[in-house]
Each structure stands twice: as C-alpha cells, then as structure tokens.
Amino acid sequence: MNDESSETVRGSGNVFRDFGYVDADVRQAKALMGTQIMHILDAEGLSTRQAEARTGVSHSEFSRIRQAKFSRFTIDRLMAILALLGQEVELSVSVRPRVNREPSMTAPHPTP
Numbered sequence: 001m002n003d004e005s006s007e008t009v010r011g012s013g014n015v016f017r018d019f020g021y022v023d024a025d026v027r028q029a030k031a032l033m034g035t036q037i038m039h040i041l042d043a044e045g046l047s048t049r050q051a052e053a054r055t056g057v058s059h060s061e062f063s064r065i066r067q068a069k070f071s072r073f074t075i076d077r078l079m080a081i082l083a084l085l086g087q088e089v090e091l092s093v094s095v096r097p098r099v100n101r102e103p104s105m106t107a108p109h110p111t112p
Contacts, residue, residue, distance in 0.1 A: 030070040033078040033089070037065050040085050055084035
C-alpha cells in the first residue's frame with residue numbers, strides 16, 4: 001500500500017458506535033468501567049481469587065471482566081464492583097438527538 005491509497009478516518013470516540021451497534025453507549029460504559037476494574041486489580045496485584053476474598057464478588061465474575069466479557073454485567077453491577085474495590089463512580093450523561101446512520105453490515109447481533 002502506498003501513501004496515496006491510504007486514508008485516515010477519525011472515529012467517534014466509541015468504537016461500538018463506529019461499528020454500528022444499537023447499544024453502543026451501554027457497551028462503551030461497560031468497557032470503560034471494566035477497564036477500570038482491571039487497572040485496579042493490576043495496580044493492587046490482586047488475583048481473581050484475592051479480589052473475591054476482598055469484595056465477596058465471585059472470582060468467575062472477575063475472570064469474565066479480565067477477559068472483557070461484559071455482556072452478562074449491568075452498568076449498576078460494574079459500579080457496585082468498583083465501589084467494593086474502594087472506588088467512587090461519577091457518571092455524566094448527555095442527551096441529544098441521534099444521528100441517523102445505517103448500521104454497519106459487520107455489526108454482529110445488535111441487542112434488542
């Protein structure tokens with residue numbers, strides 16, 4: 001590929017929106033909180049078993065978070081886990097009309 005055939009495309013800041021997921025904002029929020037949980041576990045050197053002992057949250061849930069499998073979590077569950085890890089969560093919500101975009105053909109299984 002030469003320089004003339006490449007094009008830079010700026011994303012929206014939400015990769016799930018860029019790929020056409022209907023629940024992109026929820027997925028983004030879960031990913032951001034899950035990432036914070038992973039950072040805390042790493043910073044404190046906690047295994048999933050140690051995190052379970054400290055918080056009462058099952059080690060299998062921490063394993064799913066480590067694997068970035070957030071579909072079984074609700075936003076409030078992730079917030080509760082962060083609180084159990086000694087974190088304060090502050091959310092900011094903006095509401096505006098949705099930009100009409102056709103969903104991407106590569107968007108797998110949009111959530112109803």
